[in-house]
Amino acid sequence: MSEIKRYNNSLNLSHVVEAQQFDRETILNNLFPLVDRMKANVAKGARKKALRGYQVISWFEESSTRTAASFALAVDWLGGKIVYSTENAKTFSSRAKGESIEDTIRILSECYHADIVVGRFANNGDAVAAASVAVGKTFIVNAGDGDNQHPTQALLDMYTIHEKFERLDNLTIGLVGDLANGRTVKSLAYLCGKFEGIKLYLVSPEQCKLDQGVKDYLNKHHVFYEEADDLRPVAQELDVLYVTRPQLERDTKLTEADMEPGRFSVDQTVLAELPDEAIILHPLPRTWELPTFVDIDLRACYFEQAENGLYMRMALLKMISHSLPKR
Amino acid sequence: MSEIKRYNNSLNLSHVVEAQQFDRETILNNLFPLVDRMKANVAKGARKKALRGYQVISWFEESSTRTAASFALAVDWLGGKIVYSTENAKTFSSRAKGESIEDTIRILSECYHADIVVGRFANNGDAVAAASVAVGKTFIVNAGDGDNQHPTQALLDMYTIHEKFERLDNLTIGLVGDLANGRTVKSLAYLCGKFEGIKLYLVSPEQCKLDQGVKDYLNKHHVFYEEADDLRPVAQELDVLYVTRPQLERDTKLTEADMEPGRFSVDQTVLAELPDEAIILHPLPRTWELPTFVDIDLRACYFEQAENGLYMRMALLKMISHSLPKR
Amino acid sequence: MSEIKRYNNSLNLSHVVEAQQFDRETILNNLFPLVDRMKANVAKGARKKALRGYQVISWFEESSTRTAASFALAVDWLGGKIVYSTENAKTFSSRAKGESIEDTIRILSECYHADIVVGRFANNGDAVAAASVAVGKTFIVNAGDGDNQHPTQALLDMYTIHEKFERLDNLTIGLVGDLANGRTVKSLAYLCGKFEGIKLYLVSPEQCKLDQGVKDYLNKHHVFYEEADDLRPVAQELDVLYVTRPQLERDTKLTEADMEPGRFSVDQTVLAELPDEAIILHPLPRTWELPTFVDIDLRACYFEQAENGLYMRMALLKMISHSLPKR
Structure with missing residues (x-):
């Protein structure tokens, strides 16, 4: 309980772009206890309001099932909304017309004021590039960039x-x-x-x-x-x-x-x-x-692993919500 | 009126996978009167809450307009939400990477706890396969499977x-x-x-x-x-x-x-x-x-037929909602 | 202030299909002051209810980022919902099976009673065609038709x-x-x-x-x-x-x-x-x-221009909302 309190007060996650950004203490003391809590909330059917009133964009340049769906469900459990989503931006967005990821993100962030952009990027490094041009209070979550990171x-x-x-x-x-x-x-x-x-x-x-x-x-x-x-x-x-x-x-x-x-x-x-x-x-x-x-086989844990994806994404989004301006 | 009461009390529809599963009495005494009611509700603009708080997934592996749109509008009329949708899962989901329908549905059901999955499946029989692995309280609605059933x-x-x-x-x-x-x-x-x-x-x-x-x-x-x-x-x-x-x-x-x-x-x-x-x-x-x-031509009824699609899907979703856990 | 009042009372925008439909007075006296107001509302974070309870369909036959996203965010700022969206209808809707735009719009309008259809059309003139068959209280917004108009x-x-x-x-x-x-x-x-x-x-x-x-x-x-x-x-x-x-x-x-x-x-x-x-x-x-x-360069205004897209689309949707039946 004291862990959770401490987390609530101290940790304001912003962009999630690469695994290295998380340190041992954040992972063990802040993030994992919060994931536990999210899991318990879902088991109880307890909808939360951490993302209520925030606008989340789901920007997938490449195919996905687990990642896209679990983020979408996580946003809903937290009371938020995916206001705009694209499932194949590589082909059907302006990216197909030659737009750079920097321009795309400037539009979503600087011009349209999205609160969170969950992005799967076709090219390595585009999550970092996206975070580097996102201004104000738009946060980027890397949902996979090329063969680089996830x-x-x-x-x-x-x-x-x-x-x-x-x-x-x-x-x-x-x-x-x-x-x-x-x-x-x-x-x-x-x-x-x-x-x-x-x-x-x-x-x-x-x-x-x-x-x-x-x-x-x-x-x-x-x-x-x-x-x-x-x-x-x-x-x-x-x-x-x-x-x-x-x-x-x-x-x-x-x-x-x-x-x-x-x-x-x-x-x-x-x-x-x-x-x-x-x-x-x-x-x-x-x-x-x-x-x-x-x-x-009793050692098979991959479906539990997938299930934990829902709770982990809820926890990360909740941590980001602490950095968002009040609504 | 007594019909409707009886329906409300007795019929808990779960999966909708093939036409044969419906018997004459269900169709005439339970389903059709409910469709009438849905039609009247829409005419009055009466939004309902049968699906409020439930998470519906719209999983379309193949192209559709009427079916996908009418399910989406039906969910909204019933107060529910399409929390995640894909309109071309055959190409842009993990199905394109070789995932079996069983794994996909286990993820949406067992791992992510979706309440209802409305699915258009590319392959014959996948609606039945989907229903066979959906666990707990996830219900499958067959929105067309290959050239098999609709x-x-x-x-x-x-x-x-x-x-x-x-x-x-x-x-x-x-x-x-x-x-x-x-x-x-x-x-x-x-x-x-x-x-x-x-x-x-x-x-x-x-x-x-x-x-x-x-x-x-x-x-x-x-x-x-x-x-x-x-x-x-x-x-x-x-x-x-x-x-x-x-x-x-x-x-x-x-x-x-x-x-x-x-x-x-x-x-x-x-x-x-x-x-x-x-x-x-x-x-x-x-x-x-x-x-x-x-x-x-006065005998042409195909646009009324399409319109009835909205009310029919509302009725079926409402019947399924009776089988969902309380929210 | 008097301008805005006058606008509120007099202007009920219905379909938005081509630039010529707007006259000088509407643009300068009604529309632009409303855009100013929308911009101020977003800056204050003031969510509005003009579209609450209305069903908006986002029908994109071709790729888009700015237009599709800004309409989606505009709908959300106005309290409405994109109930159904397709981002590549040319390939994945019934349009791909040879359906005419007239049939498609009749379905969305006459059969499914959508309130607003924001459409990007692959063919020149389809926005006008769409508006010509939309019945009752479904309004069409041309989000680009072929190489014709935007x-x-x-x-x-x-x-x-x-x-x-x-x-x-x-x-x-x-x-x-x-x-x-x-x-x-x-x-x-x-x-x-x-x-x-x-x-x-x-x-x-x-x-x-x-x-x-x-x-x-x-x-x-x-x-x-x-x-x-x-x-x-x-x-x-x-x-x-x-x-x-x-x-x-x-x-x-x-x-x-x-x-x-x-x-x-x-x-x-x-x-x-x-x-x-x-x-x-x-x-x-x-x-x-x-x-x-x-x-x-200080003369570069294209990102402000893009940002104004959000406010302009909010204003147009708000004007359309005045023509919708009360909810």
Whole structure:
């Protein structure tokens, strides 16, 4: 309770653009307790008014289901309104006519005074660019920018891990799949740098390895990592098995060998090797790398993980609401 | 009045997935009187609160105007909100990344707790699949699935026929056009099986004949039907002339002969043959098969039919609201 | 104050379909003072109820950002709701199945009783067609029809000019760029015909000249115009430099010579020639014809112009609300 009070009084979140912006204390002491509260509110059916009277814009340049829908539902639970939304701005907005993201955001912010813009951006770095030109009291939430970052996803991933293990230090996490093109994995890696004693197994095909820039960050922040080209031998060491989808829409190429069951995907061998107390996560949507027979495994937590997305986005929006002018 | 009371107390509609799920008594004694009431409410401008506080998702994988708009307006008349909508989920949601309908619906239902998902599904059978995984208190409304069914359309068609004839028994109905690919016609045929003494003329080109499965159903339920390859000779026997559009987007191929005016379309000959007390219906949109000169014919009822779509969807949503937890 | 009172009592705007429908007195005495009031309301954060309980449909057949978003926000500021919206109706509505605009609008109006339909139409003349079939109390707002007209844009342009010069008579305006395909420029030219002593420079490549029909209108209404093929020599005479984007999506072809900086675009030479008290406008989105280095020039008014779009659309919707039945 004292935590929550402290949070209410001290934390005014503004833009949410990259995972690194959140520090350990904010995550553990402010954000996660608030997510707990949001979860309890939804369970009770308690609608809140934090966003009442505010105008939220949902600006999606690329396809999405979970992210767009959970933000929309989160806004509604908080009493706000998505006043304008576009689900394919890359093709159907002025962006298609060659408008820069800076001009677009200046319009929504400086000219139209939107309070919050939840944006999925087609290009890497556009969330930062958007925040840099948003004026006055318009706040930007990065709902994914290119293959760069997806901070709200990484935060909900960490929340789910914390919910299960009651800690974020001293964990062994296997990141499996398309580590080159998955923005989720990058944001998650950045967050790992905030905690102690995390070991990462980076299990990916040769052509899908994690960016050197992210690995440099891991080194600098004392996150131990090891690259691997097969999930099966390392599965037994994992607390968290975090599987991702090959991003075929971003031209990820897989060989026949890459698609061998268990290598970069979950099969019965992996399930047999994985410790009983481990958990299996996936940002979804999934394809063949996470077969539906895994769903009944007690370690499967990816639907709870998706559910936490609603609560995490509610919590982030509520924190932003503290920075908005009174209505 | 006693009917309505009875309805309010006894009928809790949950999922709406296929026309067959409705029985004669529900249709005539519960649903239609409620549609009447909705129509009267709208005429009076009386907004209602049946859906107040509930979160409705409008999930359209394929293009639509009438269905999507009328559901949206129906939700608003009932005091509810479309909290999240997508108008082309096939291309712009995670469905485009290979997600199964089961995963999508689990997310919207189990994870995000949507109250109602109004879905137009690209694939046959996905409405049933969706309802099978929706948990708790999320209800699915089939707003068309592939070329399989469109139950809310068929119900509004029947309501319009009932409004004009004050009965649904002992009618001769001509179903004209693309009977192979039109989901509306199939749902309508299924509903015909609930009533007595209906005779259907199935008037279609050879390559667009009604599915054998539907014809088996008609046989089993004692609906007499006769296939024909020209509308003109049978027009004089019809109570209801139900014209449909060739579904060119579903690769319906028509020959030059098929497009001869009056054969599978309405022309002056058809109008001359059609009895004075008959009515002309069309689910719309229409193309050349129903020329605009028919609009001033007193037997033309297709715009009233479309209007009834608003009231029918209000009634169905109101019936579903009885099954939702109190808010 | 007396102006506003008079306006409130006398002006009931119905459809907004083309610039010519507005006369000088309505613009100066009724509309502009109301825009001022809307601007003041937004600055104070004063939400209004003019549209409360009304159902607005946002029907966009083509891509848009500014127009669609500003209408959506305007509706919200006035307490109304966009009950149904489509952002790419050309592809994803029944229009894609061959439905005529007349049928579409009859459905939204006659069948579904929408109060206001804000429409961006793919085809020239469809706004007029829409208004001609809208029955009862459904009003159409033309948010751009093909390359024909964009009256709300032209009105906000004129408002911005009036805000700066406190007059609309006796001004020299340079219209620069793609005058053949830009609907904004055409609507603006029509509005110029309502005022006295306006001189237009029509600065465009040979293949992008203003339509003869618009020029005939200008002649008839005593608007002096001169065509030019280079901006630089005429810049020094301008009060208003109105730059437009080559509408590449409408197959505008430009030669290498056309793209020479300063010829049909703004460069340092143009800025040097342009009088100090002149203003630079652009309907946005912009591409290379208006480089971002112009943004810090004190004469650059295009973001204020965009902002005025919100207030202008609020004012127009408020005027329409006076014609709607009481709710």
